[in-house]
Every structure is written in structure tokens, then in C-alpha cells.
Amino acid sequence: MPPIPNRRVLFNEIPPADGYPIPGKTTVYDTSAEIDLENAPLSKDSILVKVICLSLDPYMRSRMRKPDVPGYVPPFILHEPISGHGVSVVLRSRNPHFKEGAHVRGFMDFAEYCIIEGDGFPMQSLILLKNDLQLPWSLYVGILGVPGRTAVFGWREYVKPKARGVAFITTGAGAVGSLVIQLAKRDGMKVIASAGTDDKVNFMNELGADVAFNYHTNSTKDILREHGPLDVYWDNVGGEVLDLALENAAFSASFVECGMITTYNSTNAYPFKNMFNIISKNIQINGFLTRTLLEKHEEEFLQIIPKMVGDGELKYREDITSGLANTGSALLDLLTGKNTGKSIVIVNEGNSIGRFPKSVM
Structure with missing residues (x-):
């Protein structure tokens, strides 16, 4: 040939x-x-x-x-x-x-x-x-690759779900965020989720989000004030939204820093105003790389997640x-x-x- x-x-x-x-x-x-x-x-x-x-x-x-x-x-x-x-x-x-x-x-x-x-x-x-x-x-x-592992590993390792607690998930229609919404709902949490189009809002509603909103047409600040305080914040964006989550965090809230896409194409640092809340509200903040949790959570992932996807339990x-x-x-x-x-x-x-x-x- x-x-x-x-x-x-x-x-x-x-x-x-x-x-x-x-x-x-x-x-x-x-x-x-x-x-x-x-x-x-x-x-x-x-x-x-x-x-x-x-x-x-x-x-x-x-x-x-x-x-x-x-x-x-x-x-x-x-x-x-x-x-x-x-x-x-x-x-x-x-x-x-x-x-x-x-x-x-x-x-x-x-x-x-x-x-x-x-x-x-x-x-x-x-x-x-x-x-x-x-x-x-x-x-x-x-969902069966790195994004799925990121969602499952990070949730299992760093989140202490509180029944009827409140979780806020950014980029909730993305590969990671859409699975985190479902994990939070399966653990009995009220879920706030944000995305940038009405189609994505519809998708987040289909996933079970209790409060899904388009951040271009709704005020994130107002949504969090109305539906918080936040027991869990899953961060994919960083910047101003992270600062608003700090402002509206519950005592001993869990923050999972998964991504900060608002900073990837800019060198302008956001001027945070609510950093002291990390201390005054006893907030637990964890950043992570998926590969560092592979050995601990991979076996459980392989035993559970593919079957749930095949059976239609995870969308x-x-x-x-x-x-x-x-x-x-x-x-x-x-x-x-x-x-x-x-x-x-x-x-x-x-x-x-x-x-x-x-x-x-």
C-alpha cells in the first residue's frame, strides 16, 4: 500500500x-x-x-x-x-x-x-x-473520560453534601458542570446553576437544576442573594462570580476550584472584595487536578459510572x-x-x- x-x-x-x-x-x-x-x-x-x-x-x-x-x-x-x-x-x-x-x-x-x-x-x-x-x-x-472523572472525583473528595443544602454550579451545561448538577441532585441538594444561553438553561432544567439561569440576562448577585446561602460552590469560571459566591457562602461552605475560564484569555486580575469571608465563614477551598485523585477514585468510577450512563441514569x-x-x-x-x-x-x-x-x- x-x-x-x-x-x-x-x-x-x-x-x-x-x-x-x-x-x-x-x-x-x-x-x-x-x-x-x-x-x-x-x-x-x-x-x-x-x-x-x-x-x-x-x-x-x-x-x-x-x-x-x-x-x-x-x-x-x-x-x-x-x-x-x-x-x-x-x-x-x-x-x-x-x-x-x-x-x-x-x-x-x-x-x-x-x-x-x-x-x-x-x-x-x-x-x-x-x-x-x-x-x-x-x-x-x-462523561466516561476526563470530564466525567473530574466531576465524580472532585465531588467525592471535596464535597460534604448536606441534605436540603444549596449548591451553586457554574458552566452547568458544560461537560463537567452538567454531571456535577446530577451528582448534587442525587445527594439531595438544592441546585443553582448558571450558563450563558437560554438553550443551556433548558438543558440544566432537564438535568434537574432547581434554579437555572442565564447570567447574561439575570443578575448572578440577585440570584445568589435570593436562593443562598451556598453550602457548596463548584467553580468553573473564577473572577467576579467566585467573589459573589464568597459573599453568599454559608458557614463552613465547601468551594471546589475546578476551572477559571474567565481568566484564560486575559491577563487582567479581578479585584476581589470578599476574600476575608474565607476566614470569617470558615470556608473550605480546594483546587485539584484530576490525575492526583485517580488512584483513590478510579475503581469506584469504573464500577458505577459506565453502567449508569448506559442505563440512562446519567444524562x-x-x-x-x-x-x-x-x-x-x-x-x-x-x-x-x-x-x-x-x-x-x-x-x-x-x-x-x-x-x-x-x-x-
């Missing part, structure tokens, strides 16, 4: 710190590369995979920086493919843990095909997917983009809040869909 095209998404230019990535400029869709699937050399323990689907996540914005700027995740390399979590099928293998035909989840290039070397972090991140329930592969970068939405060519626009939509649910790029659609569970919306 002669070499075939291997289309990719390259990191082309570092965007300004106070701006959004520009499709076609920050990232570019490259069609020049080729790959010989039968003869491309594989080093020891390496595998060649065909990429099925890829996850778009807010943290990817922080990787679009200069190499000498520190960060909690490594920067993208200029003129090389961007990377992220994805699901692939193994075409060739020199790794005894991943046989040909196996499906894997982990870090991989935004490309139709890629070689995952045996001695680096991407290989260390790979997990063999069994998918006994025959669920869509895309779920393994969403989700997917914001699907078809084809690598549209990655840049989809990432911009994510960072500007235009997506609902998990943002996913389908690369090779023929392998991406299993049996849809009843929970798809």
Missing part, C-alpha cells in the same frame, strides 16, 4: 495573552503530511493508531504559550500537531499491552493517524478500553464537530461559551459510534 494523506492540526502561532486563538492563524489545518501505514517504522513498545475522536478542553488555551513560560501543562510546540485526549484504534503494535485492533484512550496528536512512542508521557497516559456496554467511543473523552450532551479541518473554530466556540456539553472532534467517523444509550439528549 502506498503512503496515504495524514491530515493534522498544527500549532502555528502563539496568540496574544489577552486574546482568543484565531482559527487558521493560531492553529492551521495541514494536508501536506503522508504516512505509510504498513511500513512506517515503530520503535520498541510503540504503536501506530487510527484516531477516532478527540477532546477539546479549556486547558488547551494555556498550552498556547512560549516554551519558557511556566505552566501546569507543557506548551504546544510551534509547527507541530496540537495534542489532547482522544480515542484511537491500534493498527500496528510493538507494545505487548496494546494489541492490534484494541481501542485506547489517552494523549495523542490531532491527526488522522499517529505513532505513539513507547518511552514518553503519551504512552504512559494510554488506557485500554474494553467498552463491554458497546457505548459510543466519543463518551470516553466525555449528557455532546457538541460534535466533524473533521479535523474544523478544529480551530470548535476550540474558539468552546472558549467563548458557544458549545453545550462536551466538545468533541470526530476524526474517523466510521469507528466512532456504538449503541447510543438512553441518556443521550
Whole structure:
């Protein structure tokens, strides 16, 4: 078989710190590369995979920086493919843990095909997917992937649910927030949830939120004053909303700092006014990285969550983009809040869909 095209998404230019990535400029869709699937050399323990689907996540914005700027995740390399979590099928293998035909989840290039070397972090991140329930592969970068683990791990580790207590969840229609709403309701809490469109508000209502509101057309300050005080605050936005949550916190409230998307495209620090409430209200604040809780909570997650998704007990939405060519626009939509649910790029659609569970919306 002669070499075939291997289309990719390259990191082309570092965007300004106070701006959004520009499709076609920050990232570019490259069609020049080729790959010989039968003869491309594989080093020891390496595998060649065909990429099925890829996850778009807010943290990817922080990787679009200069190499000498520190960060909690490594920067993208200029003129090389961007990377992220994805699901692939193994075409060739020199790794005894991943046989040909196996499906894997982990870090991989935004490309139709890629070689995952045996001695680096991407290989260390790979997990063999069994998918006994025959669920869509895309779920393994969403509710059954890192976003689902983020919600479940963070809730189990840092939240002490109080029956009839009040939880406030920001970006409640996103991949993480939508699951946190459901976890809070299952623990008997009253849920306030915010998002930026009326469609997202409808979705949050479907998930069971007691007070779902569009923060563009409603005052967050007024909503929290009316429906608080807050026993739990799940923060995905930071900035002014975090300050309002501090103002309206109950005594001994739990704050879970999961993300701060309002700061990802700006260097302007928000002038907090209510920080002393952390002391005066005995507020417990925890930030976390999902990987630090993996060993403690992974077994429970695998035993419980996939079956709940397959049985329709947990609901989700997917914001699907078809084809690598549209990655840049989809990432911009994510960072500007235009997506609902998990943002996913389908690369090779023929392998991406299993049996849809009843929970798809």
C-alpha cells in the first residue's frame, strides 16, 4: 500500500495573552503530511493508531504559550500537531499491552493517524478500553473520560453534601458542570446553576437544576442573594462570580476550584472584595487536578459510572464537530461559551459510534 494523506492540526502561532486563538492563524489545518501505514517504522513498545475522536478542553488555551513560560501543562510546540485526549484504534503494535485492533484512550496528536512512542508521557497516559456496554467511543473523552472523572472525583473528595443544602454550579451545561448538577441532585441538594444561553438553561432544567439561569440576562448577585446561602460552590469560571459566591457562602461552605475560564484569555486580575469571608465563614477551598485523585477514585468510577450512563441514569450532551479541518473554530466556540456539553472532534467517523444509550439528549 502506498503512503496515504495524514491530515493534522498544527500549532502555528502563539496568540496574544489577552486574546482568543484565531482559527487558521493560531492553529492551521495541514494536508501536506503522508504516512505509510504498513511500513512506517515503530520503535520498541510503540504503536501506530487510527484516531477516532478527540477532546477539546479549556486547558488547551494555556498550552498556547512560549516554551519558557511556566505552566501546569507543557506548551504546544510551534509547527507541530496540537495534542489532547482522544480515542484511537491500534493498527500496528510493538507494545505487548496494546494489541492490534484494541481501542485506547489517552494523549495523542490531532491527526488522522499517529505513532505513539513507547518511552514518553503519551504512552504512559494510554488506557485500554474494553467498552463491554458497546457505548459510543466519543463518551470516553466525555462523561466516561476526563470530564466525567473530574466531576465524580472532585465531588467525592471535596464535597460534604448536606441534605436540603444549596449548591451553586457554574458552566452547568458544560461537560463537567452538567454531571456535577446530577451528582448534587442525587445527594439531595438544592441546585443553582448558571450558563450563558437560554438553550443551556433548558438543558440544566432537564438535568434537574432547581434554579437555572442565564447570567447574561439575570443578575448572578440577585440570584445568589435570593436562593443562598451556598453550602457548596463548584467553580468553573473564577473572577467576579467566585467573589459573589464568597459573599453568599454559608458557614463552613465547601468551594471546589475546578476551572477559571474567565481568566484564560486575559491577563487582567479581578479585584476581589470578599476574600476575608474565607476566614470569617470558615470556608473550605480546594483546587485539584484530576490525575492526583485517580488512584483513590478510579475503581469506584469504573464500577458505577459506565453502567449508569448506559442505563440512562446519567444524562449528557455532546457538541460534535466533524473533521479535523474544523478544529480551530470548535476550540474558539468552546472558549467563548458557544458549545453545550462536551466538545468533541470526530476524526474517523466510521469507528466512532456504538449503541447510543438512553441518556443521550
